[in-house]
Amino acid sequence: xxxxxxxxxxxxxxxxxxxNSSPPVEAVDCYLLSNKQYIFLVHAIKSLELGSxxxxxxxxxxxxxxxxxxxxxxxxxxxxxxxxxYGAVYSDMSAIDxxxxxxxxxxxxxVDGVMSNGAMAACxxxxxxxxxxxxxxxxxxxxxxxxxxxxxxxxxxxTVSHEVYSSRIRHCLPVIDVSDSDxxxxxxxYQVQRLI
Numbered sequence: 001x002x003x004x005x006x007x008x009x010x011x012x013x014x015x016x017x018x019x020n021s022s023p024p025v026e027a028v029d030c031y032l033l034s035n036k037q038y039i040f041l042v043h044a045i046k047s048l049e050l051g052s053x054x055x056x057x058x059x060x061x062x063x064x065x066x067x068x069x070x071x072x073x074x075x076x077x078x079x080x081x082x083x084x085x086y087g088a089v090y091s092d093m094s095a096i097d098x099x100x101x102x103x104x105x106x107x108x109x110x111v112d113g114v115m116s117n118g119a120m121a122a123c124x125x126x127x128x129x130x131x132x133x134x135x136x137x138x139x140x141x142x143x144x145x146x147x148x149x150x151x152x153x154x155x156x157x158x159t160v161s162h163e164v165y166s167s168r169i170r171h172c173l174p175v176i177d178v179s180d181s182d183x184x185x186x187x188x189x190y191q192v193q194r195l196i
Contacts, residue, residue: 023078023114024092026064030164032138033184034148038192039138041173042154042184043164064150064169065137066096067116069129075115076135077128083110093168096134100171103130116147133172152176152195154188 030043041062067076082095085108090098095111103109107126115121136150153165153175176191178184 021080021112021114021120023065023067023080024096026093026166026168028062028064028165028169030062032062032140032148032150033154035189038151038189039148040152040154040176040188041138041150041165041169042156062138062140066134066168066172067137068099068134069132070115070121070123070127071129072123072127073115073121075117075121076137077111077113077115077121077123078137079111079113081112082125083112085109097168099125099130100134100168103128136169136172152188152192154178154184156184 028041030041033040033042065078067078070077079095079099081089081091082098083089084098084102085106099111103125107124109125111121111123111125111128113121113123138148138150150173153169153173155175155177156179174192174195176188178187178191
């Protein structure tokens with residue numbers, strides 16, 4: 001059979017592109033707070049308050065990646081590219097958005113991504129757990145592989161969460177409203193435990 005292009009060259013370019021792929025990163029201007037049990041994102045907290053909180057944190061930028069549980073392997077897959085049933089290609093954050101919005105309707109879509117162990121993965125969308133929103137993983141450095149899973153967003157009284165966080169993050173994480181006068185970590189931990 002004759003094709004109008006060099007098939008070997010095409011396959012090599014696809015494999016090369018996959019080797020150099022990394023999951024998309026979203027930079028968020030917020031603090032990353034963690035205690036023994038949970039990790040939270042919080043915006044507009046005063047540095048003085050952080051000194052009194054017995055938790056680890058990083059600032060000024062938190063880098064976010066989105067992962068989905070694989071139903072076949074015991075790994076999280078961070079999508080890099082999605083090819084729909086009809087051949088449309090979505091990459092970077094548009095791949096995550098497409099999975100959130102249309103993933104359940106297109107189980108035969110192909111997903112290229114990176115597994116939590118760093119290996120490349122290719123699967124169909126039906127092999128990923130779409131019954132839950134994508135998990136949010138964070139790190140303080142965009143070059144580091146995000147390995148900390150976020151449990152919730154803490155929204156302080158004066159913070160308007162839709163102005164700070166993208167709709168993508170708000171879809172994936174519960175937003176916990178906390179009074180600025182409360183013990184922030186204790187109050188947020190209690191509310192997350194009630195959600196579980």
